[in-house]
Amino acid sequence: MLDGLFQSAPSARVRPSVSLERTQFAALPDEERRELESAAMPAYDVRSNTDVLREGDTTDQLYVMVEGWACRYKTMRDGSRQIIGLMVPGDVANLDALLFGRPGYGVRVFGAARVVAIPCDGVLALAERHGRIAKLLMRMALVENGILGQWALCLGRQSAQQRLAHLLCELDIRLADAEDGAGGFVLPLTQEQLADTLGLTPVHVNRTIQQLRALGMVVISNRTVTLPDLPALRNMAEFTPGYLHTGRAKPDRARTD
């Protein structure tokens, strides 16, 4: 083991530069964001389909998705799973770790991903000193709340077609930042994972995708989603973006003009 050779003087605290510039924390003034960054642990890669956090684990760190997607999920005795939250690049995976040690859900990554862990006590200390950080954390919690409320409506009262359509409309907006502008986006979920999100079976998700394609509203090919008729899709899903509280409510532009 040669590791010791490369260690600098013990007091130097050299941290591999962690950047939160492309995350939800980008809304903060540079100064405060940098304080968060210096509280963070080094970023690390996570292999596709592995758990950042297992169900039942405890943790005292916040996990930030600097690259890639993840989900929160819960499992039942018979093995059936429900995804209770999707995290796109820039999102925080387990906000509740700030106040509760035991999440009660697992966090799993889709595709290759890169994660930054920030110790909760550090975040809490910063939140105490900077009202803006506290407010941003509160905001993230409240947005998650809005999303989960909408998911409850979808799961409780919508058909399979509507649910799928609604999810795609939601992701289309949440990805607005990262999107390549072409009106399509990459969706790194398998149909089985979509099923676990929508409360359906993989088989039925497959059939539902075909129905939406037949209607000319959705094209999914090679993990890439295109929404040729967004207004119609939004209409059938009864989608209104208000609950996402994303500043600019991207317009209904029809077929990429």
Place this chain on the structure above:
Amino acid sequence: MLDGLFQSAPSARVRPSVSLERTQFAALPDEERRELESAAMPAYDVRSNTDVLREGDTTDQLYVMVEGWACRYKTMRDGSRQIIGLMVPGDVANLDALLFGRPGYGVRVFGAARVVAIPCDGVLALAERHGRIAKLLMRMALVENGILGQWALCLGRQSAQQRLAHLLCELDIRLADAEDGAGGFVLPLTQEQLADTLGLTPVHVNRTIQQLRALGMVVISNRTVTLPDLPALRNMAEFTPGYLHTGRAKPDRARTD
């Protein structure tokens, strides 16, 4: 009007004494709770089944249920409704008003209720000064998050029986404070409102109640719920109270011993 006779010097700021003592804010030190109380508007009664907040309204006040129950709900074009949150006495109805003006849901009261409205700017100012208040608000948001996540699991992956059983288990714990100790509680929801909570139809809720009664797990009579075999009920619902983050995790005590 003789009121004037009892007014003390004009500087005294006499407000009809609003008490948050029996609400979620009871966790605060008296001093800080009193500051919130003096920011609050006078409590007022709400008639059964009326809206504190209508879908699509905007608001700049927090509504606290000092007495009675309420729900958050969303409606679809065809009139079908989904309840996306139940508030029991002491709960805050619309936390997200703190940061967002338009809730995107309605708030409706069950049975007679008494509500205290607190202007959001007042609450935010206090949260800025007292870290404990900010933390309590965050805590409430995160608990709501946990509950909604659990509801997503129920709506997505559980049978009607399990969903109903799970809801009753949850309420049994959330009402632990107000409960009369007899192991039963008053549930001021009609079967139709239960259906809107569970993502079912009223007819099927009725049949499901009867199934649980036949199993000896639930007795509902006259708006009063009794759970004769709580361990069995929790087992069938796969209920674990962790997600409620209620300090004392009330034990599984079988049939009121």
Place this chain on the structure above:
DNA sequence: CGGTTCGTTGAGGCCCATCAATCTATGTGG
């Protein structure tokens, strides 16, 4: 080329929705 993962298709069945009617309890006015 065999193995694995993911997607696709078909047949059959069940849970829950739908529609409709009846019953009960409560309240209201004549």
Place this chain on the structure above:
DNA sequence: CCACATAGATTGATGGGCCTCAACGAACCG
């Protein structure tokens, strides 16, 4: 005190959306 109205609970019959089971196809990979 009774006729009537209304809200909520209950029961039955029927149907459909989604599940289940099973098999096959396609893409990727060591």
